[in-house]
Every structure is written in C-alpha cells, then in structure tokens.
Amino acid sequence: MGKVYVKNNVKNFSINQIAESGQAFRWEQINESKCIGVVNDDILIVNQHGDKIEIESKTGKTSFEEIEQYFDLNRNYEEIIKELEGKDESLNNAVSYGNGIRILNQDLWEMIISFIISGNNNIPRIKKSIDLISRKFGNYIGSIEENNYYSFPTISELSCASLDELRSCGVGYRDKYIYNTVKMINEGQVNMNEVPEMDLLSARNELKKLSGVGDKVADCILLFSCQQVGAFPVDTWVKKILKEYYNFEKNNISEINRFANEYFGACCGIAQQYLFYYIRNTK
DNA sequence: GTCCAGGCTCTTT
C-alpha cells in the first residue's frame, strides 16, 4: 500500500472526464468514481466522490507535489472558465459539459511517441499500441487484480526496437516515424530537454524536426506535457468545430492560430480541449 | 464494400 494524497473541495476536476479526454492514453475507467493510470514509473489509483479526491501512488514513488503538478491542481480553472463562457453559446455548452477537464502535465518523451502514433488514427487503437509498446519494451511496475502494469519505455529502451517489432505493436506505417524519431533524439539531432524552456514557436519548430511530427502533433505535445496552454492543436474534429460553430474555413495554420489567440485568448489550448471533448462525445 | 480516425511525408503543380 503506497501513499495516498487526499484533497477536499477540489473544483473543476473530474477524473472520468480527464481519463476520456483524449490527452492521455494510459488511463482506464474502473467505475463511476474510480480510475487507474500509469504515470511515469508509478500506478496512480484515483477515487473521486464529488469534490473529494483520493489519489494513491501504488509504488509510493510519486510525491504529492508531483501529483499536483501532473493534474494541474494549482491552476485556477474557475477563472479561465468564467472568461470563456461569456464568448458564445457553443463554447458555453462545451465548457459546462467538460468542466472537470484538467490539462495534464505528462512526460515529454512519452507524449512525443504517443502523438506520433495518434496521426490518422483513433483513440482506442492509439491506447492499444501504447499499451503493447509498454509491455514489450517498458518495465513491469506492479499489478492490481490480475492486471499487470508496465512503464512507458525510456529512450534507450525504445532504441532497441526494430521496425518489425514496432509494427507488431499495431502502429502501422508509423513504425518508421517512431524508429527515426528515437534515433534523432538518441543521437542528439534534436535536444528534447531544451523544448520545455523554449517559447511556443521555437518549441514547435524544434519538435517538427522529428519524423512524424507536424503542427498538430507538436501542439499536442506542447499542450499536454509543457504547460503551453497557448498551443491550439488542429485535427479533423477541431476543423469541424471551426467550420460549424465559427464559420471559419481557412486551412492555413498560422491564420487558424491567429484566430484562436484573438478569439479564445492566451488559454486557447484549454478552450480547444473543452470543444474537442464536447463535439466528440455529443456527435 | 466504403468511410473514417487527435496527420505526416513526399511529389506534383
């Protein structure tokens, strides 16, 4: 039995919404009030009843400070929501529908590989591939009720993977993207560790040097692992949102980013997440 | 069978 983080009166937090929000691929919903997730080399078991949350670190390796950082508990979402819900009815509906979403602060390396896999793919398959990769190349962490949990492989662990082994994890033609990206980071052609300190544009350009990383994937990586809430990832769903809700049909990425920043503000990435969650679950 | 999924790369205008 590991340590248990307990906090009462937590507003704008729903572990179920977070688990199915599409920003993290290693959470499973056990029931209405319980989710289990692999976070770095630990298993987190979250129980939530209303605004009371209990988060158990299975191995005891994750500190309370790291838990608060991971779940973005120190950001004032009430303030952000207040700002967003006055803008239009669609956004207001989206915000009230997903008002328990938090933008997670996940591991940069894991997000790079995860979102390379995400391209032209669907969430259940992305989850399955990441699980297979972790079982094959990561390390055993522990088990809960017959289920075994494995860490996401490190850079050096994944550098041992061949194209065929990657392909056997169900990543399809993305095998070579992963293979080349692992090689580029391993050989220092892209210095991943500098990315969290960079401004948004520089960070995006640095990540786009990697194989299989374009604007959308780079923005997801930055939003979900580097606290870049000004990143506005544009996928097929967001294109639908822009067209149907905002009558915005331009495909130019810098024009879209300008619109997002001007309309939604500096936290446009958070607004994007509310809208994404809303349209995906109601259509 | 066809269409689509948290797109990217490479080639052709």
Added chain:
DNA sequence: AAAGAGCATGGA
C-alpha cells in the same frame, strides 16, 4: 506556396 496521393489498421 498550395494541393494531392499514399499510407496500416480496425471498427462502424
């Protein structure tokens, strides 16, 4: 600069 083809895979 912009547009199009091709890409693995599985579920609807």
